[in-house]
Structure formats: structure tokens, C-alpha cells
Amino acid sequence: MRFPVALILAVGGLLSTGSAAVAPASGGRDRDVAIARLHNRSLFSWHYAPPALDNAFSNRVFDLYLKRLDPQKRFLLKSDVDSLARFRNLLDDQMRAGDFTFVDAANTVLDRRVTDARALARELIKAGVDLDAPDSIASDLRKFQYAADTKARRQQWSRLLKLQILSRLESRGREFKVDDEEEEETEASRAKPFARPDSAALREARAYVERSLDRSFARMIREDKFERVAIYLDAVANVADPHTSYLKPEGREEFNMTMSGTLQGIGATLREDDGFIRVVAIIPGSASWRQRQLKAEDKILKVAQGSDEPVDLADASVQEAVRLIRGPKGTEVRLTVQKPDGQIKVISIIRDVVVVEESYAKSALLETPGSALKVGYITLPAFYHDFQNPKGRSSATDVRRELERLKAQGVGAVVLDLRGNGGGSLDDAVKMAGLFLPWGPMVQVRDRQGAGNVLEDMDPSVVFDGPLAVLVNTFSASASEIMAAAMQDYGRAVIFGTDTTFGKGTVQTLIDLDNLAAPSEAAYKPMGTLKLTIQKFYRVNGGSTQFLGVVPDILIPDGYTNLDVGEKSLEYPLPWDSARPLRIQRWYAPPPLSDLQAKSRGRVAASPYFTRLHSTLRAQALRKNDFVPLSLDRYFAERERNRIEGDSLEVLQKQKAGLTVTPLISLNAAFAADSVEQRKANDWKEQLGKDFYLREAVDVLCDWAGAAKK
DSSP: OOOSOSOEESSOOOOOOOOOSOOOOSOHHHHHHHHHHHHHHHHHHHOSSOOOSSHHHHHHHHHHHHHHHSTTOOSOBHHHHHHHGGGTTTHHHHHHHTOOHHHHHHHHHHHHHHHHHHHHHHHHHHHOOOSSSOOEEESSGGGOOOBSSHHHHHHHHHHHHHHHHHHHHHHHTTTTOOOOTTOOOOHHHHOOOOOOOOHHHHHHHHHHHHHHHHHHHHHHHTOOHHHHHHHHHHHHHHHHOTTOEEEOHHHHHHHHHHHHTOOOBOOEEEEEETTEEEEEEEOTTSHHHHHOOOOTTOEEEEEEETTSOOEEOTTOOHHHHHHHHOOOTTOEEEEEEEOTTSOEEEEEEEOBOOOGGGGSOEEEEEEOTTOOOOEEEEEOSOBOBOTTOTTSOBHHHHHHHHHHHHHHTTOSEEEEEOTTOOOBOHHHHHHHHTTSSOSEEEEEEEETTOOEEEEEEOOOOOSOOSOEEEEEOTTOOTHHHHHHHHHHHTTOSEEEESSOOOOOOEEEEEEEGGGGOOGGGGGGOOOOEEEEEEEEEEOTTSBBOTTTOOOOSEEOOOTTTTSSOSGGGSSSOOOOOBOOOOOOOOOSSOOOHHHHHHHHHHHHHHOHHHHHHHHHHHHHHHHOOSEEEOSHHHHHHHHHHHHHHHHHHHHHTTSOOSOEEEEGGGGSGGGGGOHHHHHHHHHHHHHHHTOHHHHHHHHHHHHHHHHHHO
16 A cells, blocks of 8 residues: 655654644635545545544544543533533534534634633632632542533632642742752752741742733633644544544644754653643653653643743643743753652753764673673664665664674673663664574564565574563553564563553554645645554564553563553553464573562562662552642642652662673773763763662573573
8 A cells, every 4th residue: 555655654652743833824614624634534544443434433533622622621611511412423424524513613612611711710819719728629630520510610710720829839949949960868858848838929829820821821812723623633533543643734844853853952752631741752862861850751830941930831732832842952941840750840951952872872881799790781762773874873783783892892691771762663673683583573564454564584693692681661662662572472582671561563654635635725735744553563473562562571660660651541542452473483592581580579579779669659659649639738748748759769769779880982992082972971870870670680681691501
């Protein structure tokens, strides 16, 4: 099957969309109808598993569109949703007819309710809110209900305003404090008791919330009419699967900038989630990647330019968030973020372009006390490949080179670190697997007709044949999952992780709708792009990597283990299924998994680091509350407990893991004369030296190597 596209995303992850200087074409509703026609024709003709255009599909689109319009259920009343319910089973018919009656009706109701809410919020702030009265609000926005009437909406907005004021009081003391990686702190020095804010602080918080809401309401009121149409088309696409989406013309330009690596910003991939801006991934080599404090699954609550007042991102679009976060190289942006454990932190990042060299494979020698085994370590942030330059770099070639260098240093085992690696070049994943195995199939790819294609490594040579550990985590996706699955299915490596991998086992392509437009529709360009799922990956054992991901052989939980993250947390993901298993020749000396697992469990149980980590995580899980208190004293008492636990984990993570680390670059003769490389190598060395998960993986390899000698 041929697609009218310029780019196939073999194993890419979720992508952000943002604002850019692309003026929408004229055409009004005729343009909307033309775009929807091309969008729907592409979706239902070429998607890997197109949904049936029926009432069930209509219901899903109905629910998802209303959720996107009012994710925190702040505006629409239950009676509004009940009134709109007449469209529930009609959207499939309206899509066939190019009818936007439902979209127009929903938008009319929302616009009226936004105007009502703006007046109500101003009234409530002017009257003042009581922060001493016992009250609470649901902590999970998915449990919010539409207000039954105007009285219930008033109570709901009163609670929302209390929460925003309390959040401002909490974050105000953090906006000019930046965590210092090098600062040696103890729990006692960090755990300062809550001090009740004075009247001036309360006035400032109320004034800030009022200004912030005014900006938020103004943003919604001035929203371009096509924005709601784009949200609708995106909801239609997302019902097919979460990686299929509609990109407005400016969204495609943002995508192109992301792929080219020319963004001058922080280097984070973002998405809208229940009215929040959530970090999906950190781009290797970016300012955020080098700074190491912003993480996937963080919610960005506010953005400030240097020391300026922060701008609240509640209900902001990704485009608006990107516009605020992006800026000239060398300037500072301060992000107020909420960590998955509830902690509020302010992170300062100096904007920069992506430093491509930082995303390349690099290696080090690892040694532990009491063991004579030298272990090679290779970190791979992404499966990169310069397809435009035949002489450009590729991850498979670079990993081969690092393996040869490590072998020259006499290593007897290797750790390949794919933690946080969101994917990239499928070809490189196949070739990289072949560095550790003789020729053979590595992955199956299947399209919507069921036609399969087996991708094989054709090189019979094996670059490294010793014990191998592959490190993964929740954010290892696509090509990382293919690599880990192949090593596991062949019995070639121990897969070591903190959780199952992400579970993205699909292939996307970009369809430029302009290329499908008829000559009579030229005036409607640019029309945007459809990112479409067209294929699915299957392991050589027949199982898909989709949804379930790859389950490690040795699993040690971390702070993300119990969180609702990964493919399974997204709406309408494609299910796991299986294909025909392939006949393969398993590795001649597979790891003795039962023995390695038993020894690892014993070490982890006896480890002060893991014992304390698991104790803290259990305490957090047991204390997790379905409601956030809205009385001032109770709110800050709970936040203080969260902060102390979070700070305790940070102190714990600064302990040394007992690894001797020698970056290979430091053995280069030119290294002594390059102060920049020395600083980067020392920072990396220190980072690895505190990695207890890496230390345990090295200990597992020592066990395996010792067993192999017996």
C-alpha cells in the first residue's frame, strides 16, 4: 500500500504540537468540511485497525470531544451534557455528511458557560474565600462530575478557587529556589515546618489567581474558531488509537522543527491531559535532558520568564504552553511542576538548542569491590540514524564501535542501557540486535491486511558474545522494546527493569492533507496533517509489544511502578494480540534466570537503599488520598509530609552505589587538553556512581559470569 507522505515514523513516540506563524486559510465552514472529508477518508481507508463507523464510535467521539472541551468539568452543567446527548448516536452520520451541527451546538453552550464562569469567578474572588473552613476536592480530575445546577457550580468554583489560592501560596516560596545537584543536604535541614501565611501573602495569592483566571478566560474567548474543529478532528482520530492524531498546519510545522532538532527551548515533548500540560518525554541532548530535573509524567502548572510572574497553564493548549516555554538560546525559563508523587517544584532551565552529540551512544568501564570482572556500559538515549547523509551517524554503527572499544579494555560482560529511550530507527534496532546474535529474524511487522514482513539481521558475525544485561524502564518504547524483546526471546540477555516497558508497538506515517486536496480546494490550504497508525510490531515469539510492552526478567520497582503510565494509561489503545511464532535458534548459553533472580532478590532485600526506597513508596501508596483538603492548615500539613518524603528520596538518590566508573573518553589522549569534555565526563561519572539500579545489574552480570566459569 502506498501513502502520499514524506515521512514514515518507524518507532516514534508521542509528539507535541505548538504555535507557529502559519495563517489559517480562508474558507470558513466549506474549508472545515473539505478538511474533515480528507481526514476521515484517510483515517478509515488506511488506519491499521479502523473503527467501525457506527453508534459505538459515535459515543466515543461524543465523550472524548466534550472531555477535550472541558477537561476539568469547570464550565458545562449536567443539563448541558444531557441536552447535547441527542447527538450521541448521530456523529457517525454527521461525519459521513460533513455535518458540524454537534460541534456548533457544543461550542455555543461552552461559550455561554465560559462567560458565566468568568463572572462567577470574579464575584467569588471579590467576596473572598474561607480557607479555614473544613472542605476538600477530588484529587483525581477523572472523578469530577458535571455540576448538577448553578448552585452546585458555584460550590465547585469556590473549591477550585481555594485550591488555586493554596497552590499559589505553596509555590510562591519555591519560585526563586532552584535545587542544587551539588548541595549536600540532610532531611532535617530540608524539612522546615509550615509557617502560616500572613495577610499580605493571602492578598497576593488572591490577586495572582484573579489575574491568572483573567488570562485563562481571555485565552478561551479569543480562541480561533478552527481550533474547536481541530479538537473535534483530533478526537475522531484519537478514538482509533492514541498515536493517531490530527495536526493543524502550525502543528505540522512544530513537528518538523522537532524532527530537525532546531528547537531553541527546553527539549520536552508535551501533551494535553485532563486540562494539564504533561511531559511525555525528554529529548536526548536537550537542555532538560542535560539539566536532569524535569521528567516524563511531570505536570507543568506554570511558566515564568526568568524572574517574571508565572503564567498559569490551566486549560492551556499545548501550542500556548510551547509558545510560553520556547525562547532564545541562553535565556531562563522557570517551570512550576507537579511531580507524580504530588510534590510541587520550581525548575530553572536555560534554553538551548539540542546538542546532538549528547544523544549519541557512549560507554564506560564499570567495576565493583570484590569482583575482578570488568563490565562494559553503553548508554543509548535514542535509536538515531541520519537518513539524509549516507556517511552520517547511526546508532547501530556507534554501538558496534563502543563494543569494540570495550572489548579492547578486556570487559567480560556488557550493560546496554535503554532506560528512557523512546525509539527511533527500526533498521538500527534490527542491526543492533545482530551485534549480539548471529543472523536471524528480529521482529515482525504486520499491516491492516495481515500481510507480514520479517526483518532479519543478515550479518552472521557476533561482535560481543559474553553476558549481557539490557536495562529498561516504563519510558523505554518502540525500538527499545524490539531490541529488548529480541534479546529475551533468543535467551541472549537478562532484561533488567523497573517496570514493564511503555507498550508502544505501532508504526505511524504522516499524511499531508494538502497532497490529497482537489484543485478546487487549493484555496483551503494549508489543511493540516494526519498522523496515522498503519502497522504493528510482533516479537519473534509471536507476541506483540503493543500495550503490554516487555516484562523484565529481573524487576525492581521505582517511583513510577505503581503509576498509571505507559500505553495502557492512554485512551483507546490498540490491544495486545499475537502473530505466528518464528522458528529461531536460541542462544547457546542463555542466562541461568532462576539462580540470577534468587540472588538479586536476596541482595535487594538486604540493601539499605532499596529497603528505604520501597518503605517510602509503600508509605506514599498507603497515604494516597482521593481528596485534597482545602483548609489551609490541613492542606499544608499534607503537602509538608509529601515534601519531606520527596526530599528523603532525593537525599537517598545522592548516595553512592559503590561503582568505580571510567568513561572511555577519559582514556583518549586528547581528553586531558579538553576541559569541556572533562567536565561532561566527570558529571556523567558521578551520575552513574549513584545509580543503584545499574549497580544491581552489574552484580547480576557478575553472578552470571561466575556461573559460566563453573
